[in-house]
Amino acid sequence: MGIVERRERLKKQVRSDILKTARDIAREDGWQGVSIRKIADIIEYSPPIIYEYFDSKDKLLETIRVDGFYELRGEYDRIKEVYRDPEKQLVEVAQSIWNFSVEKPEVFQVMFNQDGAFVLSKRAYQQELDMTGNPVWEMIARLRPKAGEKVSMTYYEWWCLTYGFISITMTTQPKHAISKMEAIYTEGVRRFIRSIM
Amino acid sequence: MGIVERRERLKKQVRSDILKTARDIAREDGWQGVSIRKIADIIEYSPPIIYEYFDSKDKLLETIRVDGFYELRGEYDRIKEVYRDPEKQLVEVAQSIWNFSVEKPEVFQVMFNQDGAFVLSKRAYQQELDMTGNPVWEMIARLRPKAGEKVSMTYYEWWCLTYGFISITMTTQPKHAISKMEAIYTEGVRRFIRSIM
DNA sequence: TTTTTTTTCTAACAGCGTTTGGAAAACCTA
DNA sequence: TAGGTTTTCCAAACGCTGTTAGAAAAAAAA
Numbered sequence: 191m192g193i194v195e196r197r198e199r200l201k202k203q204v205r206s207d208i209l210k211t212a213r214d215i216a217r218e219d220g221w222q223g224v225s226i227r228k229i230a231d232i233i234e235y236s237p238p239i240i241y242e243y244f245d246s247k248d249k250l251l252e253t254i255r256v257d258g259f260y261e262l263r264g265e266y267d268r269i270k271e272v273y274r275d276p277e278k279q280l281v282e283v284a285q286s287i288w289n290f291s292v293e294k295p296e297v298f299q300v301m302f303n304q305d306g307a308f309v310l311s312k313r314a315y316q317q318e319l320d321m322t323g324n325p326v327w328e329m330i331a332r333l334r335p336k337a338g339e340k341v342s343m344t345y346y347e348w349w350c351l352t353y354g355f356i357s358i359t360m361t362t363q364p365k366h367a368i369s370k371m372e373a374i375y376t377e378g379v380r381r382f383i384r385s386i387m
Numbered sequence: 388m389g390i391v392e393r394r395e396r397l398k399k400q401v402r403s404d405i406l407k408t409a410r411d412i413a414r415e416d417g418w419q420g421v422s423i424r425k426i427a428d429i430i431e432y433s434p435p436i437i438y439e440y441f442d443s444k445d446k447l448l449e450t451i452r453v454d455g456f457y458e459l460r461g462e463y464d465r466i467k468e469v470y471r472d473p474e475k476q477l478v479e480v481a482q483s484i485w486n487f488s489v490e491k492p493e494v495f496q497v498m499f500n501q502d503g504a505f506v507l508s509k510r511a512y513q514q515e516l517d518m519t520g521n522p523v524w525e526m527i528a529r530l531r532p533k534a535g536e537k538v539s540m541t542y543y544e545w546w547c548l549t550y551g552f553i554s555i556t557m558t559t560q561p562k563h564a565i566s567k568m569e570a571i572y573t574e575g576v577r578r579f580i581r582s583i584m
Numbered sequence: 585t586t587t588t589t590t591t592t593c594t595a596a597c598a599g600c601g602t603t604t605g606g607a608a609a610a611c612c613t614a
Numbered sequence: 615t616a617g618g619t620t621t622t623c624c625a626a627a628c629g630c631t632g633t634t635a636g637a638a639a640a641a642a643a644a
Contacts, residue, residue: 197621222505225599225600225601226600226601226602227599227600227601235623235624236623236624236625237601237602237624238602238603238604238623238624238625239622239623239624241601241602241603242622242623246601246602247600247601247602302554302555302558302559303501303502303503303558304500304501305500305505306500306505308419308502308503312558312559312560312561315559315560319559343571343574346568346571347552347571347574347575349555350551350552350555350556350571350572350575351548351551351552351575353551353555354547354548354550354551354552354554354555355544355547355548355551357499357551357554357555358499358546358547358550358551358554359547361499361500361509362499362509362512362516363509363512364509371543374540374543374544374547375547377540377544378544378547378548381579381582381583382578382579382582384582385578385579385581385582386578394590422630422631422632423631423632423633424630424631424632432592432593433592433593433594434593434632434633435592435593435594435633435634435635436591436592436593438632438633438634439591439592443632443633444631444632444633
């Protein structure tokens, strides 16, 4: 009897529909335009249904944030496997962050509380800034075989350089001008890598 | 008869009270907690009064943003006068941005659409990124006597490095940890300056 | 004092996140 | 198939939000 299975499949579907719809609205109208009622309208359920999947709107956005970081982490792990040279690895990481922000700007906004997106908790950042098992931290460590403390500081600089550059670009530049900034970003990243080698 | 004058004085006072109250609430509860009704409550007027001073909540926040950029610009001009060495000037500029973000984090948030603050228009950034009469642009130009285009790119890098670092630090770090990041910021700024000289 | 102008507020609209209570549907059992 | 149980779902409401219209109150001018 696959009844339970069917129900669970449907639940998973609705859950991901909610997340996808939130992102769709945000991409179109910005996070300011995302409301529980609009999401409910689009997935053709009543608003209270959403609360069976997420405790609150805040938790819903936090899920999107965590998923975003998870996806990026996957990219970093992949890059670490594919390339041997840590310099090349970091350049690739920087590239993949940029691509991510271009392809999923609305997710990037949630990840960094930007442009109308807002999540109260800072929990997601802690894991991201932690060094244990952190692929990017290890790339920098290989590039800079100094004491651990120094590496963590450099890693934090890296974090701010990459995410900061894109954050500021996304919020200050009109959509059509963003792609022109990629070259500056890439050059800045290269300069940074060379300056810590 | 100073009736008109008295009225104008009072109007200016109420206007600045509105702005100050908005910032106060934001500092205490975040920009998410700022509402027209709360502001009205505190300045002891009814909500519609606020609309005699600002067309909308959005315009109110935009005023705070523009004032913030104006204040910083004043700092930069002052620094440019006081110090001769462009390297020293830039270090001081970086320092003053940091101090600003520590003393008025809620204004910084509005300036870069962070953490619940949101202004639709990107107008304020255009002037800030324009090179004409821009003190920081000129500092970089003196440090890097290359072609104009290159200077503008470097200036944009500077912009992203400083504001980006602080933006990311403010949104990702808990309040108590922020001060510990200043050293990393300062070192990053110094490294950047040296790398473009 | 009366008229005119200016200032101010009450009340309302539509939309927001969220919760409650119960209706409706789906399911299981006899 | 009928009855009972469980699960799924939603209408309605609460207290918020930004904003506006129109009337009331206050001040100034006549």
